């Protein structure tokens with residue numbers, strides 16, 4: 037494998053790519069109008085504008101409509117278990133910390149089933165980007181309430197209205213210790229792409245919660261709901277180092293709902309603090325410290 041990577045890196049620099057070059061071989065099977073189309077396109081544009089190549093990127097997802105994204109993206113990709121994108125993405129990053137690792141998924145996958153991992157990734161400050169396509173419902177299973185569904189929302193699992201209080205992904209992320217916390221709207225692609233570019237460039241855990249409407253199962257929080265309410269933080273004075281102001285802005289949920297970069301700070305990453313990664317390049321290219329005979333014995337014992 038190291039020989040292959042050396043070959044890739046030893047030739048002339050590769051030609052810059054366009055967003056369409058990151059299009060996968062499989063076309064998305066999402067419903068027409070699903071917000072996830074915009075997120076996929078946005079990520080492809082961000083990777084192209086940052087000059088990345090497919091072999092430098094790994095997308096990792098959990099389960100759900102949005103978690104099918106790695107199949108539609110021309111890069112290395114892993115479609116893992118429900119709620120488990122972040123631990124797998126951590127493993128990828130620690131095995132080869134030179135890769136650009138992008139975890140993707142939905143609100144049910146990331147904040148419900150995988151809520152535990154979301155907390156710990158943020159505090160560990162692993163250098164990866166996490167894009168959550170938040171449609172405030174479980175879409176793949178045909179429309180049940182998710183952790184971000186609004187109070188009172190009627191679904192097939194809550195015919196009399198949701199009695200639970202939704203979590204706020206932005207304040208949660210900030211309190212958990214994330215070093216880059218943003219919110220985007222897939223109906224505002226230019227702004228979303230600029231946040232994705234910054235998130236990928238950020239050294240540390242970068243979390244973007246994207247309002248990505250489910251046009252089939254959430255008729256409360258659709259494009260018509262968001263469009264008149266969305267205001268960009270960048271159009272106002274907002275200090276991205278002020279976590280209290282960031283939380284106050286993130287909790288607005290009425291005529292105004294903010295998108296943009298809420299919090300941005302620098303802190304040593306998990307990889308930076310791991311002494312074993314400091315020298316010798318990525319672990320995945322280092323020789324295995326066992327003899328061929330020993331490895332055969334181990335394989336035999338395991339089989």
Ligand code: SF4
Pocket residue numbers: 065066067069070071072101102171175176249250251252253
């Ligand atoms: Fe998108 Fe909702 Fe359709 Fe799933 S069910 S593809 S989230 S619109």
Ligand code: MG
Pocket residue numbers: 142143144169170171172173174175182
């Ligand atoms: Mg969802």
